[in-house]
Amino acid sequence: xxxxxxxxxxxxxxxxxxxxxxxxxxxxxxxxxxxxxxxxxxxxxxxxxxxxxxxxxxxxxxxxxxxxxxxxxxxxxxxxxxxxxxxxxxxxxxxxxxxxxxxxxxxxxxxxxxxxxxxxxxxxxxxxxxxxxxxxxxxxxxxxxxxxxxxxxxxxxxxxxxxxxxxxxxxxxxxxxxxxxxxxxxxxxxxxxxxxxxxxxxxxxxxxxxxxxxxxxxxxxxxxxxxxxxxxxxxxxxxxxxxxxxxxxxxxxxxxxxxxxxxxxxxxxxxxxxxxxxxxxxxxxxxxxxxxxxx
Amino acid sequence: xxxxxxxxxxxxxxxxxxxxxxxxxxxxxxxxxxxxxxxxxxxxxxxxxxxxxxxxxxxxxxxxxxxxxxxxxxxxxxxxxxxxxxxxxxxxxxxxxxxxxxxxxxxxxxxxxxxxxxxxxxxxxxxxxxxxxxxxxxxxxxxxxxxxxxxxxxxxxxxxxxxxxxxxxxxxxxxxxxxxxxxxxxxxxxxxxxxxxxxxxxxxxxxxxxxxxxxxxxxxxxxxxxxxxxxxxxxxxxxxxxxxxxxxxxxxxxxxxxxxxxxxxxxxxxxxxxxxxxxxxxxxxxxxxxxxxxx
Numbered sequence: 001x002x003x004x005x006x007x008x009x010x011x012x013x014x015x016x017x018x019x020x021x022x023x024x025x026x027x028x029x030x031x032x033x034x035x036x037x038x039x040x041x042x043x044x045x046x047x048x049x050x051x052x053x054x055x056x057x058x059x060x061x062x063x064x065x066x067x068x069x070x071x072x073x074x075x076x077x078x079x080x081x082x083x084x085x086x087x088x089x090x091x092x093x094x095x096x097x098x099x100x101x102x103x104x105x106x107x108x109x110x111x112x113x114x115x116x117x118x119x120x121x122x123x124x125x126x127x128x129x130x131x132x133x134x135x136x137x138x139x140x141x142x143x144x145x146x147x148x149x150x151x152x153x154x155x156x157x158x159x160x161x162x163x164x165x166x167x168x169x170x171x172x173x174x175x176x177x178x179x180x181x182x183x184x185x186x187x188x189x190x191x192x193x194x195x196x197x198x199x200x201x202x203x204x205x206x207x208x209x210x211x212x213x214x215x216x217x218x219x220x221x222x223x224x225x226x227x228x229x230x231x232x233x234x235x236x237x238x239x240x241x242x243x244x245x246x247x248x249x250x251x252x253x254x255x256x257x258x259x260x261x262x263x264x265x266x267x268x269x270x271x272x273x274x275x276x277x278x279x280x281x282x283x284x285x286x287x288x289x290x291x292x293x294x295x
Numbered sequence: 296x297x298x299x300x301x302x303x304x305x306x307x308x309x310x311x312x313x314x315x316x317x318x319x320x321x322x323x324x325x326x327x328x329x330x331x332x333x334x335x336x337x338x339x340x341x342x343x344x345x346x347x348x349x350x351x352x353x354x355x356x357x358x359x360x361x362x363x364x365x366x367x368x369x370x371x372x373x374x375x376x377x378x379x380x381x382x383x384x385x386x387x388x389x390x391x392x393x394x395x396x397x398x399x400x401x402x403x404x405x406x407x408x409x410x411x412x413x414x415x416x417x418x419x420x421x422x423x424x425x426x427x428x429x430x431x432x433x434x435x436x437x438x439x440x441x442x443x444x445x446x447x448x449x450x451x452x453x454x455x456x457x458x459x460x461x462x463x464x465x466x467x468x469x470x471x472x473x474x475x476x477x478x479x480x481x482x483x484x485x486x487x488x489x490x491x492x493x494x495x496x497x498x499x500x501x502x503x504x505x506x507x508x509x510x511x512x513x514x515x516x517x518x519x520x521x522x523x524x525x526x527x528x529x530x531x532x533x534x535x536x537x538x539x540x541x542x543x544x545x546x547x548x549x550x551x552x553x554x555x556x557x558x559x560x561x562x563x564x565x566x567x568x569x570x571x572x573x574x575x576x577x578x579x580x581x582x583x584x585x586x587x588x589x590x
Contacts, residue, residue, distance in 0.1 A: 122510035142508055171507065181505045184498040189516035192487045195548045197571040202544050203479040210476045211578055212466065213437055215417035220515040221484035226575040229568055236564060240556050247553045249494045251546055257486055258542045261535050269531060273524055276492040280521040283506055 001065060001091075001154060003161040005029050009064035009090070011057065011079065013040050013050075016096050016121060017070030018133030021049040023166035034060035040130050049133075058087055066092035066158060073097040073234035077106050084111035092155045094119050094162070098231065099182070100146045100175035102238040107148055115155040118146035118175055121168060122186075128228055135166065140290065143168035146175040169290075183242035187235055188250060191243070193224035296360060296386075296449060298456040300324050304359035304385070306352065306374065308335050308345075311391050311416060312365030313428030316344040318461035329355035335425050344428075353382055361387035361453060368392040368529035372401050379406035387450045389414050389457070393526065394477070395441045395470035397533040402443055410450040413441035413470060416463060417481075423523055430461065435585065438463035441470040464585075478537035482530055483545060486538070488519035 007030040010017045017033075021044065025031040033050035034057055035041050041053040054060035057079070061067055067083075067090040069076045076097045083089060093116045097103050100118045107116035123141040125132065143163045147156060163170045173181075196218070204210035214222075236243060253272075260268040302325040305312045312328075316339065320326040328345035329352055330336050336348040349355035352374070356362055362378075362385040364371045371392045378384060388411045392398050395413045402411040418436040420427065438458045442451060458465045468476075491513070499505035509517075531538060548567075555563040 122508060124510060124512055141510065144508070171504075173504070177502060177504075178508075181498060181502050181508050184495045185505055185509045185513050188494060189491055189512050191549070191552055192491055193516060194568055194571040195545050195552070196484055196487055197574050198548050198567065199483060199541060199544045200479045201570070201574055203476060203541075207472060207476050209466075209468070209472075210480055211574075211581065213417060213439070213473075213476050214480045214578065215419060215436065217419055217484050217519050218480050220518050221488060222575065223515050224512050225568075225571040226579075227572075229565065229572060232568060233561065233565055236556070237561055240559070244553055244556045246494060246498075247549055247556070249497050250490050251549050251553065253490045253493050254486070254542055254546050254549070257490070258539055258546065261531070261539045261542070264535070266528065266532055270524065270528055272493065273489055273520075273527060275496070276489040276520040277522075277524060279492050279496055279506075280517065283509065284521075286506065 001158060003028050003158060003165060006065045006092075006158065007063065008032070008066050008068060009034060009060050010050075010068045010070055011035075011060065012069065012071035012075075013044050013130050013133075014070065015125065015128045015130070015132050015137070016123070017068070018044065018049065018130040019123075019135060019137035020068060020070065020096070020162075020166065022047070022133055023135035023138065024162065025049050025051065027165045029065075032060050032064060035130075043130050047130075061088045061090055064090050066090060066094060069093065069095040069097070071097075072228075072231045073099050073103065073238050074230075075234075076103055077238075080106040080110065083114060089113060091115060092158055093117070094155070094159055096121055098186070098235050099238040100144075100178040104146055104148055104175040108150065115150075115152040116148060117151050117155045117159045118148070119159060120144040120146070120178065120182075123168075138163070138166040138168040141168055142171045144171045144173050144178055146173055146178055179239045180242050183239055183246040184249070187239060187243050188246040190224045190227055190232060191247060192250065193222050197222050197225045296453060298323050298453060298460060301360045301387075301453065302358065303327070303361050303363060304329060304355050305345075305363045305365055306330075306355065307364065307366035307370075308339050308425050308428075309365065310420065310423045310425070310427050310432070311418075312363070313339065313344065313425040314418075314430060314432035315363060315365065315391070315457075315461065317342070317428055318430035318433065319457065320344050320346065322460045324360075327355050327359060330425075338425050342425075356383045356385055359385050361385060361389060364388065364390040364392070366392075367523075367526045368394055368398065368533050369525075370529075371398055372533075375401040375405065378409060384408055386410060387453055388412070389450070389454055391416055393481070393530050394533040395439075395473040399441055399443055399470040403445070410445075410447040411443060412446050412450045412454045413443070414454060415439040415441070415473065415477075418463075432461075433458070434462040436463055437466045439466045439468050439473055441468055441473055474534045475537050478534055478541040479544070482534060482538045483541040485519045485522055485527060486542060487545065488517050492517050492520045
């Protein structure tokens with residue numbers, strides 16, 4: 001089935017679901033938006049990014065070819081457990097949740113007639129919710145797909161077409177590798193931001209002006225501490241093992257830095273700093289190359 | 296002496312020194328720029344933000360009323376040690392270095408005829424160097440002053456007038472409190488960024504695609520790891536004690552998070568996350584209030 005022939009239902013019209021709706025609504029045979037929040041449904045209709053809306057999950061899934069699950073991981077798991085039971089049986093199911101092992105594992109148990117695919121577009125931004133959604137959110141960003149053995153050619157093609165339609169870069173990965181890597185590149189940055197804010201709070205307990213002396217460096221480094229708690233709790237609970245390993249690596253590095261400062265071994269610290277700066281420069285060069293290729 | 300009557304010499308035309316020159320050159324009786332880099336001197340003249348330039352520190356300081364030292368902390372300390380010896384004796388000296396205890400301590404030993412003042416404008420940005428300098432860099436930003444007992448009314452007034460001329464918010468603080476607070480709000484974020492990049496590098500050693508799976512959250516959280524190494528080394532070596540304490544606080548918090556994950560105690564983690572998010576919201580409200588007051 002081609003995207004142009006497919007009726008899509010997007011469950012959850014937040015930043016990701018709303019942006020998918022904005023990018024896909026005129027590329028498919030019909031797009032239904034499902035969200036628990038009536039105001040979000042009104043806004044989606046006002047922006048013209050959905051053909052119809054439904055506050056009821058069962059009704060919204062009733063007549064679609066593909067369900068795109070764009071809610072927090074815990075809710076995705078709950079919906080997967082109900083498909084084909086008290087919820088309808090869409091032919092294709094794609095999720096865009098932030099962790100993949102638990103979801104892919106739940107997808108293995110779906111009724112045989114469902115063709116599932118795990119996905120995760122890497123494109124968060126500071127603002128969340130439908131009001132921040134935009135069709136270009138995925139442009140030139142990695143859109144991870146974690147196919148299952150049972151994922152059909154049909155769902156692979158359709159997922160690829162969706163990524164192409166929103167301008168993303170498809171990135172195939174095992175669910176376990178996704179979770180191992182994202183523990184370091186995404187979940188650890190969040191916990192370090194929480195750690196930074198908590199550390200400044202400890203200093204501010206005796207020096208209240210600490211909060212007044214935060215500048216742009218602190219602002220960027222702490223931004224993720226403002227992330228949605230529900231979403232982050234679902235990530236922590238479904239990727240606890242890998243996140244623990246990442247925290248442990250970070251603690252080891254901080255301990256090395258503290259020990260080197262203790263011993264006045266500035267050379268060791270400088271060498272660590274230079275390596276980090278070199279990685280940053282390589283990464284920037286790599287990202288510039290990506291952008292140049294896609295321009 | 297009023298700013299309009301003062302001849303200023305700014306030593307170091309990087310981001311901060313260059314921005315001060317851009318904001319002050321038409322508010323004072325004459326502005327000399329000193330920098331070791333001939334290309335920087337040429338650019339400063341081309342931009343018209345200095346009346347004259349000098350690559351020689353002694354010549355540049357010869358006929359000024361106030362020297363503004365805008366070089367890395369180590370170089371500021373070296374210059375302070377030479378004023379009145381093999382360097383001239385400007386009447387007023389203001390520095391804008393990133394740590395204050397070592398500098399204020401060196402200022403105590405200046406020849407008696409010099410009127411010194413410690414300063415630190417909190418306004419870094421991603422880019423550095425004169426090409427990134429702009430007169431509005433300091434607008435609505437905290438500009439810390441750490442006066443010494445020996446700081447005269449004259450230098451206090453002049454420093455205040457300079458901050459007013461560039462639109463900053465003067466913030467009086469003891470040097471020790473500055474260093475204690477900035478260890479948490481500025482130096483720790485840098486080290487956490489280095490830690491994050493180093494952690495991803497460890498994961499990338501076995502999963503090379505890790506670098507491809509970094510998104511905007513990682514980019515913001517890691518940005519400071521690209522900071523100038525020389526500047527950061529000077530900060531680390533002149534604020535080692537307070538920075539060690541900050542690292543230790545951060546390590547404790549990470550250990551609590553790891554232990555809670557180990558024990559599956561998600562409630563403890565969620566409570567830590569909520570507190571951090573609340574601090575972020577309070578800080579944002581406070582900063583919005585600042586901006587509203589100054590509008």
